[in-house]
Amino acid sequence: MKSELVEQVRAFTEWVGAGRKLTQTGRITLADAKALVPLLKTGDVLEQTIGDHVYRTRSSERLLNLMLVVECAKVARLVRKTGQRLVPVKKNQALLDDPQKLWLALFTGFDQLGQAFLHSGFSESLLRPEFAAGSRAALTSLYNTDGAVNIESLCATVWDVVSAPYILDDLDELPLEVLRSTNDRDTKQSLEVLRRLGVVTLRDGSAELTELGRSGMRRILGEPEAGDPIYQVKITLLEIEGLPVWRRVLVPAAIPLDRLHVVIQAAMGWENYHLHYFLDGQTYYGEAEPELQYRDERKVRLDDLVKPGGRLLYNYDFGDSWDHEILIEEAAVATSDGRYPRCVAGEAACPPEDVGGTGGYARLIQILGDPGHQEHQDILGWLGLDDPGHFDPARFDLDEANQRLNQVVSGKGG
Missing domain, CATH: 3.10.290.30 (MM3350-like)
Incomplete structure (x- = not known):
């Protein structure tokens, strides 16, 4: 089993060693971040030159790929924050010697990771606060398809799920388009993280679950293998x-x-x-x-x-x-x-929804059985029936x- 993210988490945990000091806000110090980016090969940019100006990262919080690795280690319970230190969880260090179990711990905890690697603030998408539902929708869509799924289709699926709790009808076309665009951006970023975890392959604008990913989904959904x-x-x-x-x-x-x-x-x-x-x-x-x-x-x-x-x-x-x-x-x-x-x-x-509990259900059956009851027609209308015989308890x-x-x-x- 090969997973870029698993190897980064293992290397980070080994770097933590007996413990590392954090900033007052509980973050990796900038000095440590500068050492970790090349060590873990996260690809984060520490400084960027635009024109005559050099823009330097002033907080490790902005190094989203590094933050992902840190949060993965926390989700797997390999490390934990205590006071202003990051320390190892000794009882879980055996995971470092079992890549399969470490991978499963990361995959089952993936729905907790959205806020670690998705943009916050002005350009935040709806996927970030609704990451558990949105990521599960994408994975389920992939799991239910034999073969590859168009990424734009996955973006639409995720949008439908994460936008459902919100009232967006009053938004003008442009703000809605921007919100949808940021959501698609974060959906694609989430798929990239799943690629790094070995869950999906990405090619030609499509995504497909790997065998490892399918095995993980069976575990998440509780589906048994023969003999289970x-x-x-x-x-x-x-x-x-x-x-x-x-x-x-x-x-x-x-x-x-x-x-x-x-x-x-x-x-x-x-x-x-x-x-x-x-x-x-x-x-x-x-x-x-x-x-x-x-x-x-x-x-x-x-x-x-x-x-x-x-x-x-x-x-x-x-x-x-x-x-x-x-x-x-x-x-x-x-x-x-x-x-x-x-x-x-x-x-x-099964009783009808919203019938009023066991007492209300008993009353409904009684009224349906009595055509002369004054509420007989009202109950039929409520059930959407023309004939009481169409509902048989x-x-x-x-x-x-x-x-x-x-x-x-x-x-x-x-």
Whole structure:
């Protein structure tokens, strides 16, 4: 395995040695930066002559390639900042002798690196603050394609994802064009970093995942290889009267909780409109939102929390508060021709979104079953139905559940 960035991180960690002094703002000193740029061959320009003027770099923060290497070492937990010193994390130094594990640590931490190497300030793009979502979108698009992907197409994909949280309709054409241009610039820069990491090859205006990159994506997505552990999971919607609503799904044992979330959504038939969390009895896991104070679900695997016979609670839509029991029924191994995740059984329909929780759902079923009820037509209109028979609470279609799961696997859902 050959990776330019892995070798730079190893060389930087060895340079740190027993520890190095940082500036008062916690940066590499300029004197050290001047030594590191040629040592690591980062290609950063320390001084530039334009006309009669010589412009010298006055802070290591402006040396973006060097900052990338430094942040990579932090993400891999090879070094850490303590006070005004950068020191080694002794328990993780074994990574330096295992390039494969070091590479994986860097690749799985790539979504944390955007602010290290993308421009900040006046020319900052939307990708910089939305780097986790944007970089995952680009990698998923590459992973779902056999062969090369046009870079302009990747830029468009990333733009669609990172611009979604913002209201840009009021922007004039020129500012919007500038914002889009800076985003495309940073997308291309991100692809260049992935090239240095050995994840993609770049040629003729296109990008393609390497075999190493595909292997890393399988690991991130929790997809199993033949012989890897899988779990048979029973997902049961709790407190539903009359008709039990449940699905039995085969998933990789190592599936991250953020992927398990979209699997549950697809298997059950939810539409992923609302917030959610997992609870293992003590700790809440969910999206990495500081105000929610959940543990980041992207960094926790299912088999980290439960073994066969164990249970998790999954709550969806904090308003309607749909509680699901996640029971690990048994463990098996993936087969070479198996598809995972895969639904193998289930019963009853998923309730409609925003119906008002278990009480509201029970009331909806009652009203649909009573054509004379004064709210019967209102409920039909709310559901968008002409005939109450078109919504059957007892209906479950295994093929439809697996079609939704296939969309999750292909990256078109979730």
